[in-house]
Amino acid sequence: MSESANHEGEGSPAGETAKTETEETEETNLAETKAGLLAELLELDPRAAVAVADARLGVRVGKLVEWASGAAPTVEFEGNERGPLPARATIPLDPTLVAEAIQDQRGVVLTFEDGRPDAPIITGLLQPLTHDVDGEAEAEAEDEADTQLEARIDGRRVELEAADEIVLRCGKASIVLRRNGRVVIRGTYVETRSRGVNRVKGGSVEIN
Numbered sequence: 001m002s003e004s005a006n007h008e009g010e011g012s013p014a015g016e017t018a019k020t021e022t023e024e025t026e027e028t029n030l031a032e033t034k035a036g037l038l039a040e041l042l043e044l045d046p047r048a049a050v051a052v053a054d055a056r057l058g059v060r061v062g063k064l065v066e067w068a069s070g071a072a073p074t075v076e077f078e079g080n081e082r083g084p085l086p087a088r089a090t091i092p093l094d095p096t097l098v099a100e101a102i103q104d105q106r107g108v109v110l111t112f113e114d115g116r117p118d119a120p121i122i123t124g125l126l127q128p129l130t131h132d133v134d135g136e137a138e139a140e141a142e143d144e145a146d147t148q149l150e151a152r153i154d155g156r157r158v159e160l161e162a163a164d165e166i167v168l169r170c171g172k173a174s175i176v177l178r179r180n181g182r183v184v185i186r187g188t189y190v191e192t193r194s195r196g197v198n199r200v201k202g203g204s205v206e207i208n
Contacts, residue, residue: 058115061107061126067098075120077110082118089122101125 062077065084073093074084087110101108107126113119160166166177173187192198 058111059123060110060112062110062120063105064098064102064108066102067093067095073098073122075108075110075122077117077120080117085118085120087120087122091122091124093122097125 060077062075062080065074065076067073072086072088075087076084100106106128108122109124109126110120111123113121162177164179168175174185176182176184176186178184
């Protein structure tokens with residue numbers, strides 16, 4: 001009876017509880033070991049702390065702060081506690097557009113190398129969703145005005161050059177200069193005047 005009771009005691013719930021407590025102790029020790037290794041890693045490489053703290057850092061919308069001559073543009077974004085950071089870019093940056101974006105506080109699309117917040121990369125500029133109809137009409141009027149060209153000759157040499165053809169046209173009158181050397185003058189009435197000699201010279205001269 002005594003020996004049988006001992007066997008029953010070994011298979012009792014108390015034995016299972018003791019086993020569970022042992023497993024919990026082992027798991028606790030393992031967690032402490034991992035924490036210690038992580039702490040050592042962060043001490044050896046401070047950048048690892050940034051990567052761990054900001055592992056979810058992906059695409060964000062920030063703002064351009066400044067673009068000084070000879071330097072990289074600097075950006076700011078929400079959650080950044082380091083101040084304006086220099087950024088690289090995957091798109092061409094026009095100085096005029098960048099200056100307008102800084103002045104208008106326009107958003108800039110940022111990604112981050114390896115998820116690191118200290119390594120922002122500019123991938124685009126946010127465009128306004130609205131447009132100025134009056135401004136567009138004014139711009140079109142300016143474009144039309146620009147097509148009305150006026151040339152004033154001040155006695156200096158003026159040269160017009162084209163690869164294939166130059167056409168001067170006004171109403172029904174035109175002068176065409178072609179690359180093969182041919183000159184074509186057309187009009188409903190063509191008149192030539194000269195105070196001196198008016199000479200027509202060529203390999204042959206044909207009239208009508």
